[in-house]
Amino acid sequence: MYNKQSLTIEEQIVQLINRGLVITDSDLAFHFLSHISYYRLAGYWWPMQSEPKENHVFKTGSRFEDVISLYNFDRELRIIVFDAIEKIEISLRTKLIYHLSHEFGPWWFQKLEIFQNVPEAVKTLAVIEEELARSKDIFIKSHKTKHKDDLRFPPSWKTLELTSFGALSKIYGNLKNDVKSKDIIAKELGLVNHTYLPSWLQSLAQIRNYCAHHSRLWNKNLPGRPKLLANPPFNWITKIPEEKEMHMLYIHLCCMKYLLNIIQPHNNLKPQLIDLLGKYPSVDPNALGLKVNWQNEALWK
Template sequence: MYNKGALTIEQQINQLKERGLKITEQDNASHFLSQISYYRLAGYWWPMQEDKVTHTFKPNSRFSDVIALYDFDRKLRILLFDIIEKIEISLRTKLIYHLSNDEDPWWFQNTSLFQNTSELVKSLFILDEEIERSKDIFIKEHKRKHKDDLRFPPAWKTLELTSFGSLSRLYGNLKNNIKAKDTIAKELGTVNHTFLPSWLQSIAQIRNFCAHHSRLWNRNLPGKPKLLPNPPNRWIKDIPKENEFPMLYVHLCCMKYLLNVIDPENQFKERLAGLLVEYPNVDPNALGLKPDWQNEPLWNKV
């Protein structure tokens, strides 16, 4: 039975010191622990611990390094959120355009276009909730002008409200013989429907971590993107091994590959490299970054 009680901030600091974490007056630990919870920071000092049972720290473990890792991770999430926004908007645009023209503006309600009807019903339930909550003028005006039309607003209105996760599920659930499914994949450089769904699922999961301020540094990620054997655009030569897929690097590569199509002049490499320079105590291995990652064709414009 769990019987540990709550600790005051002073007790938290004393406990960390007793376990071997170096904390100086200049670290302002009391301030940080009053703004960032003990267990949120614990994810950053966990690798510093020598004994995971007694929670004793390795020699020369410093509270200042914990805060530096926390700040790095926060800025990394902000960077990736910006990158993922561009991918999300592109996917939304292509889904709306191609399927509304190939099928009709209410294609997302057509069960005959989807593999799994129960999954589609879940997606539509979420869409319905989003429409009901919406304060957007274009939704209010649609409801006012078309109050007798019991259908959802057309795709170009409805899908502007939905999340990246819902968009990726809609795309992945489309039947594989739907023309637009391959068209969208080809336009994004992933050839056909075989590969893109797993990429989108992986990126959507990372977006959720970013949105909920969850740690990305030194984290095992659940998604496993299916990599193209012969990508038509610039890619990496040093392919991650199977055991490296839970690390962030392969997912960053998928984002960069899509972004090179969506925004060819993007500064993803420069921003990521700059972040690593700003925080030299961050071990690139904790992200799965390869030693020569900056020289890979994928990460270069030429």
């Protein structure tokens, strides 16, 4: 039975000190702990603790200042990643609307016959319907006013502007493999055909949600596993992470960079990451899975 009681901030500080965390400025620690919860910061000091972790004893030399530095690094990292994914999301949305509207008409997303898993498509439509019902966007309100008797959703170029990246990735992945647009979109994004893109989008959608909810990316065991091409048509990496490293952020950053190089050829993802790592020299790049000389790979040049 769980029987721990809540601690005051002063008690939290005493507990950390008793466990071996060096806190030289209690007032500063109080300030941070009053604005960032103890449990949120615990994700950053967890690697600083000795085995077995259940004892919560910090390794010699572990400092509260380093915990805050990691926290700030991760916060700025999420901003960079979120910005990159935004560009990918908008590109995917644009391509879905354009190509599928030409192949199947403006209401293609309501044509259940073009999807592999119909129950899943129905669930996605229910989510879209909720998003439409909540929408305060003028273009949606105007459409409903002008077309009261049309019981269909607004056409894809209106409806899908409200759809989340997660829903968009599900829509794309659920399209039947003989849908021409599915391969066209993958090819335009440099992934040759529909075999690879769904796993990339799923991984990026998960990471986007972590960013949106301010969850930790640093030293995170990411659930997604992007399916990699053997010989991508555009610049890629020569040092492929091993299977045991595929849960780390680096391979996902590589996928983002690959897509961005097509969507926005002169993107600044590389200098942003280099500047961030330079700003926080105490942060171990290995916690992100970054390879030695990663910045010199053809993908990142």
